[in-house]
Amino acid sequence: MDELKAFNKKAHLWLSKIPPLHWSRAYFSGRAVSDIVLNNMCEVFNGKIVEGRDKPIISALEYIREYLMRRIVTVLNVIERSEGLLTPKATELFEGIKRDATAYHVQWNGGGDLYQVSGKPNHARVVNLAARTCSCRAWEITGMPCRHAVAAIWEKAANGGRVGALESWVHPVHTMERWKQVYSFRVNPINGRTLWTRVNAPTTITPPKHHTQVGRPKKLRKRSAVELEEMTQSGRLSKKHTKGACSKCKKTGHNSRTCKGQGEAAKTGKLGKSGNAGKKRKAAAN
Structure with a gap:
């Protein structure tokens, strides 16, 4: 701030x-x-x-x-x-966390589940495995052990502690079992409108008054000023991240002004073939 x-x-x-x-x-x-x-x-x-x-x-x-x-x-x-135990996306994120955890140094206080995990100088963090918290708060917020927590879990396992599978420390919301529960519900198919039951509603909902706007209806969302500023440059639409095609040879990566003659060579080859064919027909006619 x-x-x-x-x-x-x-x-x-x-x-x-x-x-x-x-x-x-x-x-x-x-x-x-x-x-x-x-x-x-x-x-x-x-x-x-x-x-x-x-x-x-x-x-x-x-x-x-x-x-x-x-x-x-x-x-x-x-x-x-x-x-696996975790969803594909959670597995990908957790693998990255484990790679980062290998660079950290862990110190145990000798009793309880408190660990001091340090990486960069003056960037030590305190991990409480019993409460499943870390002073960086990433474990609390995301439900996935941070790199400090993973290093502490490895240290506890090295000292003879029972830690189980590393994925078991992840919040259940990231597990395959929870993912299956979320998608255990179904949206059932229904018949078309011709087979719908007619009801005698006490009120009739009329459509709102519609006023046709000038111009073609817009379907795309309105872009913010920042997006428009990034898209435009000097009043013209930017061609950044786009690949143009040469008007001569129809290949990408250059334009007609920087073309090395690919298009002309192709045209010449075509004209040469047609010219040879015409000469052969004329000789056959003679």
Whole structure:
């Protein structure tokens, strides 16, 4: 926050008015067992239903229901192919944590489950294996032992302690068993509208008054000012991360001005073949 204040006082004042527990991992309670600070999950779901958002309400709900049916089946197929105690993503993250833990030095106090784990100078952390906490708070927030905790667990095992499988120290939310429980529910198929039961509703819900806007309806989300600034440069759309094709040889990596003659050679080859064929036909006619 001090660095932000030195950079922009107005931004520091604006951010100071928001409680830190809503945007800073250091103040998360750990109840959600997640350190996500963005709404990426909502964005992903919103992107998946983009084809159904402009439909009438019942058609939009039917689109979402059918998408969820396909989604559940896709995840169940992944579960059938997966092995191990943790989910594939949790396994990938935990393997990275274990690689980092090999560079840490552990000191045990000789009694209890308190360990001092140090890596960089003046960056020691205290791990309590009994409470499953670390002073870096990553274990509490994510439910997955941090690199300090993994190093402490290895130290306890080296001193004859019973630790079991390293994956058993991970919160159950990251296990395959919990993943299977989440996707144990199904979205059942239903008949089409022609077979729906007609009901005599006491009220009739009329559609809202619709005013046709000028221009083509927009389906894409509105981009922020920062995104637009990154996309545009000097008033023109940036071609960053795009591959253009040469108009002569149709190959990527260069344009017509920097073409080394590939296109001309191809054209010449084609003209040469057609010219030879014409000469042969003329000689045969004579």
